[in-house]
Structures are given as structure tokens and as C-alpha cells.
Amino acid sequence: MKQGVIIIFIVISSHVYAQIGGLSASKISSLTVDVVDHNNIEFEPSFTFAKSYRYWDSSGNINNLFSTSDSVNHVSGMNFRFTYGLFNKVEFGLSVSSTLDVAKVGVRYILFQKEKFGIAAIAGFNIPMGNSVVDQSIRATSSIMNAGFGFVGHYAFNDKLSIDITTQYTHFLKKTVDNNVGGLYINSDIGYYVFNNKLMLITGLGFINVANNAGNHQVMTVYPGISIEPGGDFLIVITVPFDVMGKNENKNVGFNFALTLTFD
Numbered sequence: 001m002k003q004g005v006i007i008i009f010i011v012i013s014s015h016v017y018a019q020i021g022g023l024s025a026s027k028i029s030s031l032t033v034d035v036v037d038h039n040n041i042e043f044e045p046s047f048t049f050a051k052s053y054r055y056w057d058s059s060g061n062i063n064n065l066f067s068t069s070d071s072v073n074h075v076s077g078m079n080f081r082f083t084y085g086l087f088n089k090v091e092f093g094l095s096v097s098s099t100l101d102v103a104k105v106g107v108r109y110i111l112f113q114k115e116k117f118g119i120a121a122i123a124g125f126n127i128p129m130g131n132s133v134v135d136q137s138i139r140a141t142s143s144i145m146n147a148g149f150g151f152v153g154h155y156a157f158n159d160k161l162s163i164d165i166t167t168q169y170t171h172f173l174k175k176t177v178d179n180n181v182g183g184l185y186i187n188s189d190i191g192y193y194v195f196n197n198k199l200m201l202i203t204g205l206g207f208i209n210v211a212n213n214a215g216n217h218q219v220m221t222v223y224p225g226i227s228i229e230p231g232g233d234f235l236i237v238i239t240v241p242f243d244v245m246g247k248n249e250n251k252n253v254g255f256n257f258a259l260t261l262t263f264d
Contacts (some may be wrong), residue, residue: 019185020124020148020168021104022093024083024260027189028239029204029223030164033118033154035108036085040264042093044081049074050254056246058215065250073250096129101142103127108152120152122168139177141212146172146182160193180212191227200227202239220245225256233262 024042026032036042053072055065065073083093089110096103106124113119128134128143136143150168157163171182189204204223211217225239237260242253 018102018126018146018170018183020106020122020150020170021095021126022081022083022106022124023108023122024081024091024093025164027164027191027200027202027204027227028225028237028256029206029221029241030166030187030189031108031120031122031152032164033110033113033120033152035089035091035110035120036083036262037264038085038088040085040262042081042083042260042262044083044258044260046079046081046256046258047076048079048254048256049076050241050252051075052250052252054251056249056251058248060245060247062251075252100129100131103129116156118154121149122152122166123147123149126170139174141172141176141178141180144172144174144176146170148182150185160197161191163188163190176212178212178214180210183208183210189223198229198231200229202227204239204241206241215248217249218245218247219243219249221252235260 023031024036026034051072051074053065054062057063078098079095081093081095083091086092090107092107094103094105104124104126106122108120108122111119111121124147126146128145134143148168148170150166153165155163165188166186168185169182172180185206185208187204187206189202191200191202193200202223202225206221206223208219209216221241221243223239223241225237228236237258239256240254241256243251
């Protein structure tokens with residue numbers, strides 16, 4: 001595959017995942033209804049890694065990303081999240097990458113919550129930053145702010161088994177050069193506690209749909225992983241996500257590690 005086409009896929013992939021950030025989560029790919037406790041703050045450093053050597057074309061057929069089998073595309077990075085419990089039903093947060101390419105500001109409000117079931121509303125902005133010269137006459141997706149909103153649902157079958165579902169939509173506030181208006185994101189996680197609720201076994205599923213001049217971009221990803229919760233003021237989340245279906249996107253397999261610290 002020609003280098004120019006490879007770069008197009010890499011650039012598109014990096015912006016397809018521009019979801020609402022800065023908010024806490026109890027599992028992997030989906031958010032949850034609960035907010036950070038009032039006047040508490042969560043700090044979460046995380047590490048992500050993904051590699052790909054194949055991609056899906058516009059018909060959903062799989063192809064080699066490179067002309068030789070010894071080449072593979074690696075993408076890695078670190079992210080930092082800061083989330084504050086503003087009120088009993090509201091949290092506010094900020095997340096940034098180590099390269100400061102974008103700052104994600106998010107807020108969550110609990111609309112309804114009972115012992116087993118709850119619904120929350122989320123909203124946020126993704127603000128381009130970075131350390132480079134930007135030609136403002138070329139409205140690339142990497143330099144245009146986008147806003148998003150969505151809803152989160154939670155249901156606990158019992159004290160060990162629960163499911164979270166997040167749906168959200170993001171929209172660019174200005175017209176982009178590739179006519180990318182925004183994206184639809186759907187994520188769901190189901191988790192089961194073992195070892196006296198110290199370890200949660202999690203399976204997540206995520207779907208992304210974005211359209212621009214290059215066509216419709218879709219990815220479905222499976223998120224198997226665990227959440228280690230020894231008690232106290234920290235927890236660890238480990239997952240190995242892998243893409244199972246797509247269009248006009250790279251087929252990735254990765255590794256994610258997150259350490260969540262809580263301060264009161």
C-alpha cells in the first residue's frame with residue numbers, strides 16, 4: 001500500500017476516537033451512572049498501545065496495510081484524567097494526552113438512580129491544543145473544536161453482575177476540510193465480581209460511525225479485561241481490545257492500562 005494512503009488511514013483513525021473525555025468509569029469502554037463523590041477528585045494516568053498491519057476497505061473487506069509482511073503500524077501514548085465531584089449528582093473533568101494534542105472537558109449529571117438502575121446525561125468539548133504551527137485557513141479535523149452529548153445507563157442484576165451502556169454523539173463546531181460533521185459512539189460493558197469483589201471480569205463492546213469525504217468509517221471493537229479493586233483509594237484496569245469489523249479503518253489490536261487514584 002502506498003505511503004500516502006497509509007497516512008490518510010492513520011490520521012482518520014486518530015480522530016474517529018474523539019469521544020467525550022474527563023469523566024470517570026467503573027469498567028472499560030463504557031462510562032457509568034455514578035459520579036465521583038462530592039469534593040473528591042480522581043486522578044488517572046493511563047497507557048495505550050495498538051498495532052495494525054491490515055485494514056478494512058469501503059466494502060468491509062480486509063486488506064494488507066503494507067506491501068511487505070515485515071511492516072506493522074504502532075501507535076502508543078499516555079493520557080491523564082482529572083475528575084472532580086462537584087455535587088452529589090454532578091462531576092466535572094478534564095483529560096489530556098502526554099503530547100497535549102487535545103484537551104477533553106466533560107460533565108455528567110445523574111438524571112435518575114435507584115439501587116439497581118440509573119440514567120445519567122453527559123456533555124463535553126474536545127479542544128485542539130498541541131505544539132505546532134496551524135494554518136487556520138485549512139480546517140483540518142485536528143484543529144477544529146467539537147462538542148458532544150449523550151446518555152449513560154446502568155443496571156445491576158445482583159451485587160456481582162452489572163452492565164453499563166453509553167451512547168454519545170460529537171459534532172464539529174465549524175465545517176472541516178473533509179466534511180467530517182461528527183461521529184456516533186456506542187459502548188457497552190458487562191462485569192462480574194469474583195474473589196470477594198476484589199476483581200471484576202469485564203467484556204466490553206464498542207461501535208463507532210463517522211462519515212467524511214473519504215466515505216463511511218466504522219469500527220466494532222471487543223474489550224476483554226479486568227478491574228483490580230483491592231479497596232482503599234485506587235484501582236487498576238487492564239484490557240486487550242481488538243477490532244472485529246470495520247469500514248475504511250485500520251484493524252487494530254492493543255493493550256490498555258489505567259491506574260485510578262482517589263483523593264478526598
